[in-house]
Amino acid sequence: MTVGGVVFDRSKNGSGGSAGALTSSTSWTPPPCWYAPKYTPEELQEYLEPIWEAESTGYQWDAEQRKKYNADDEEKGFNKDKTGKGYWWGSYVNESYPPGWDSCDKDYFWVDQGDPPPADIENAVTPEVLAELAYAEIRVPGTEVTLAPAEATKVNLPTWSWLDGAEFKPVSVTASVPVIGIEATATAEPVSLKIEPGTPDAETYPASGVCEIEDGRIGEPYAKGKADETPPCGVKYLRSSGDGTFPLQATVTWEIHWTGSGGAGGDLPDGEFGATQDVVVQEIQAVNR
DSSP: OOOOOOEEEEETTTOOOTTOOOOOSSSSSOEEEEEEEEEEEHHHHHHHHHHHHHTTTHHHHHHHHHHHTTTTTTTTGGGGGTTTSSEEEEEEETTTTTTTTTTOOOOOOOTTTSOOOOTTTTTTHHHHHHHHHEEEEOOOOOOOOOEESSOOOTOOEEEEOOOOTTTOOOOEEEEEEEETTEEEEEEEEEEEEEEEEESSSSSEEEEEEEEEEEEEBBOOOOOOTTSSSSSSEEESSSSOTTOOOOEEEEEEEEEEEEEGGOEEEEEEEEEEEEEEEEEEEEOOOOOOO
């Protein structure tokens, strides 16, 4: 048992079997490990004493550790005279063990209740660090786009593409450390859909292949009578896929902003989540009479 640690509220997250984690559009990544309250004085004593008594870490190291925590003082050892006035902080690790998960290697350190963690310790939890950890927990809906025609599109025929507006709404995750009363919420909002047809022999609508979100909707559903119109979001294949398919890649970009304790807040790097779907493209068959 530990007193601290980060608690995640994922109740407003994306759901469904195709939901997935965001990938930052930059080289930035969420913290792979962090520091947060871990033990009361009594809890740290209960954790360390058996390690020292086992003598598996060497006499000299054990002696140095006992001196560091003033372990021989029954009243003040392990800061027992400050019980209820602070916590020993320690490291925690993202359980997916991303690169750098083992970089939080500092020993336990004391922080008085109400004080910020030492400024020189990277990834000690603050509202901003909590927002970054919440970012890593965000899950967004799958990005399989709806196409019209649905079963198989035709060469030189514009294919309409869109995403279900009911699913593509902002999602959020809140990260908190209850024992010290801080929290932060990271919110992801969809802003655009990028279509990559899977072959250079194709044209996209718009030409950039990036469909901006408008009125909470990405793309526009095809409706009867629009066959001669240019879709606001879509693709036109210029050759058949033959006996195979073209791997259409659909990637949604999400803007991330956060708010936290004490009025803190800001922006984090955009995130992306995409998926590939197979598209059959057929030649238009004409009948000569």
